Amino acid sequence: MEPASRLDYNHKLSLREFPYIVRWRDDRCKRCGRCTAVCPVKAIESTVKVQRLVHSEGPAPTPSAARKVIQVVEQVTDMERYCTGCGSCTLVCPNEAIEPEFNFQHKFYHYKNKGGEPFKRGGRRNDPSVSTLDKLKFTRISMLTDPALDAGRHEFRVRTLLGRILPPEELPLKTVGGKLTVDKESRGFIPPVREIYPIMIGSMSVGALSPPMWEGLAMGVAYLNEVEGLPVVMCSGEGGMPPRLLRSKYLKYFIIQIASGYFGWDEIIHALPHMVEDPAAIEIKYGQGAKPGDGGLLMAQKVLKLIASIRGVPQFIDLASPPTHQTKYSIEEAVAKMIQSMSMAWGFRVPVYPKISGTKTARAVLNNLARNPYAAALSIDGEDGGTGAAYNVSMDKMGHPIASNIRDCYLDLVRQGKQNELPLIAAGGVGKKGNLAANAAALIMLGASAVSIGKYIMQAAADCFGDEYNRCNLCNTGRCPRGITTQDPKLYRRLDSDRVAERVVETFKAADVELRKIFAPMGRSTELPIGMSDGLGIEDKAMADRLEISYVC
């Protein structure tokens, strides 16, 4: 009988409790050590074991047992070093000897609260089910009675407007000699409006992203505008912008974000007199779909010299953006004042709009903004949006799906006849399953003027490992194995900014073709089919009723 002490493993967790179990093959492993070196969380380690081998030689069995010490790669059973399933080990392994496997039975969330600290991570909501956006189909196909357009031949204008648009009744126009002209004497305010591509890159800051990632996105966006003629814009996120970019002609492709921490704004304000172009817009962030009601946090380990200088803070300190914006207290006064101040800083030449997280109360916000002639748009970020760092509970359980939120808001505007005046920007889970153009088109037909992407572009352009099975999701730790969300040069040198830029361009060009492939058979090409809800159908009666679209089966 074994002594009791050798059977008592109650102090240890079994690998079954872990979200990913590392499958390691002894016969394939050549013990090079690359996997253990690359693992961002040290979930595997090289160790030795005693192995008993039975050996027999000759025509008759003559078994003899020998014990020898062998070197193995073993997964640790420490929750603080759980395997995130990123698969970096598989990538570096020369012999396909190691691979993490998702464990559906895991009890990870039961244990990941050591020291009373709830689980924090990056990424997006861990819900691998098919989202509403992916359930939407385009069912109004032009056939015979109204010939479909040719996506390859006809001229397509896949563009949208960002900025407050005057109602036609208020246009300062007069007729002179049979032609319309702008009445200079009317002195009415004509708000700035940008014509942009309807898919934009959402707010991800310098700091949250590594230098090559942010630079790659920025280069890709500039190329799309300057060479490909696709006016894609990108939001800076909260954390300022590289000073040289602020003073460059490329600033017009960027939306500068201001959030509760005001990080980077000292530099931006100082750069104002030297700006040769106006930014595309100013986004005031009041909320984020991934973590509604939560502020931002850039961990101290990510605040290196460059980040500290851009943000105007000391190095290596935690940078918390408070959950509550100081101008959040009253939408009628404080928020309006914020919009006014930002507008004033650029001489009312730049659209200024707020971004909120998806919420049941979005319509209240919207209706208020509809009454504010300086509010240029409303960006709503749904629950499937991503983030660099948040509590798991905020990401998984807080927030509102974007589809019904955007639809409600659009229909509210329709009831007021203002659907063309205040553009709605939808975000949160666009391209979650890789269907970027289809998700974007669906949101547009539900009423969005534009959509914003974040996580998708990280996956498509920089091979982010993250998925809805909690894979990787290490953005908050600064140990991103792909070099996307880290400030550690050892990690980010894995990422080539030129390659990121190339992928951004490829992604948008492909999405553009796909959008035409959606719009052409529906007979739309000249204007974006915003609110063309008769084109949508869904195989779910309740969802069809809720979204006021047709139920198809």
Added chain:
Amino acid sequence: MCRLAAITSDKYFSPMENILALETMKEGHDGSGLGLTLKDLGGDFEGLKKYPIMSGISSNDGRKTLDAYMKRNGFKLKREWKPRIKPVKSITQRENYFARVYDYPDSFKGKSPREKEDLLMNTRLALRKIGEPDGSIFIFSFYPDVITLKEVGDPLQLAEFFGLDKDGIRAKVVLAQGRQNTNYAIYLYACHPFFIQGFCTMTNGENTAFVPIREFLTGRGFPGYMGYNSDSEVFTHILHYTSRQLGFPLHYYKDVITPLKAADIEQREDRQALRLMKQSLRPLCIDGPNVVIGFTPDGTCFMVHDSKKLRPGVVAGVKGKYALMSEECGADKAVPARDKSKDIFPMKYDMVIVSPHAKEVTVWNQLQG
């Protein structure tokens, strides 16, 4: 796809001319409806030009309701025209077809034309609201010097049914549409031409941008922007909205429904205005395939296409008489004696405008402004 036949002339002519033109295009309509709108009326109506004419259909009960309503609101019946119905086998006869000439209520006699127009439209809408649920009253137009006839059936048979071949009814502008029903129900209010406050259009093809346009129009807060039993009704309302409500010259209708791309706008003299218009009227952009034929209150007729010209259309004729047709055979029937080399086939940037009394035709090019 519906077939369209419009004729404008400096002399009064019978709407039979339009019907016969439609007959030559018979392959393109299926008898799911005929709509006729006559403007600048002759014959018995020539001396009644300043009085509004209510055109419609009612049951006997509906007629009583209508009479009571009009009396209650101070309208005085001056004259009533009824088509001399000749029963035709394939056409289900309704009880009363009428065009009634009214005098304005006393309280409106000194009012401005716009106020009078609003009164007439609101009266039409009120009667539609009363009569539509049980089908007892259909009112198609209520406006001075305009008569509208609509019924389900084959155009030629309907002409016989209404006795148009024998009746002396004449006009200087007649729009006729032979309907080919597609996505929407066969219904009298879905039948073109559509009319609102002096503006009238008929269309063929489907309007793929119908829902956003409808939502934009209904959001304008103008009571007349309703109905939409056909996706083509929005074309009439866009014309009314841009011309009457916003006061834009007629050719800007083209710039609203098929806006130019940014680079082309820059070439236009009125680029500043166009840029603003394109933004503010973005939801009114159509994507075709459509040809729109219509008239405005002063009797100007026009033809315009979607931005890719996915539908045919021709304007042909001689000074004093022009035909605006969806097919050339219709023009051949309506104005056979003409120089065919001068026929105008408007292209995607063109808007053909025929001045009142068919005096002259101009082709306005959107690129050149």
